[in-house]
Amino acid sequence: MTQPAVVRITDPADPRLTDYTDLTDVRLRTVREPAEGLYMAESSTVIRRALEAGHRARSFLMSDKWLDGMSDVLEGDAVPAGTPVFLADEDVLRAITGFHLHRGALAAMHRPVLPSVHQLVTGARGGAGARRIAVLEDVVDHTNVGAAFRSAAALGVDAVLVSPRCADPLYRRSVRVSMGTVFQVPWTRFASWPGGLRELQEDGFVVAALALSDDAVSLDELAADPPERLALVLGTEGHGMSAAAIETADTVVKIPMAGGVDSLNVAAASAVAFWATRA
Structure with a gap:
């Protein structure tokens, strides 16, 4: 059993908390987090x-009332001894x-x-290799990304x-909407586009x-005779596929x-496509 380092915080400007500041600033956080490796x-x-x-956790932040409920995690083998656990009142x-x-x-x-695309889909890092994968092109809404991951996992x-x-x-919004399934579905990012499809x-x-295309085939037709290795590509929310x-x-x-509807939200479309082509 490990012992975390519980630290009482009273000052919101405490420099030890820089990982947690400005969490509501989406533009800033989406730049900061990948750059800082968190x-x-x-x-x-x-x-x-x-x-x-x-x-691996860098640190934790919570109010006192959650400390007991998280004790099995904080004292478990997955959290190294001495990992900071910052406790603060609700207003702080x-x-x-x-x-x-x-x-x-x-x-x-x-x-x-992240692995390279080739490593991920071929199992070059020790996996079995992928047979059915999803590709998200320029989906900018974090909620849609999280929902697509949850459908992919399910x-x-x-x-x-x-x-x-x-x-x-x-x-964090993608992770939350996915209910953490972004951790169980292998994923990576293309280095180039649309070259990555090639x-x-x-x-x-x-x-x-x-x-939507004049020469498009029905999803039913694809599902009736699916290829051995299939990549389903879904486009951005507003303009669809490039x-x-x-x-x-x-x-x-x-x-x-039916009903005069021509398309679905990308998250809904992903769920339909994944279900139709399931093994």
């Missing part, structure tokens, strides 16, 4: 899942983070190093790949772009619609 895990459930996935926590911390606790986590998608301009799957094709994937991605794809697929 991400935030919010809620006791998400923290537990991050640690179970082998991620709000001043530090910019919001009411009602989900139990926060943890500043070390951001893991419906057996082997990996998720994100374009260079896609929102960060490890931003890399998938070289690794034996059939790239299927979900988009022309460059559609041109690179091997096929274009559309979800059959």
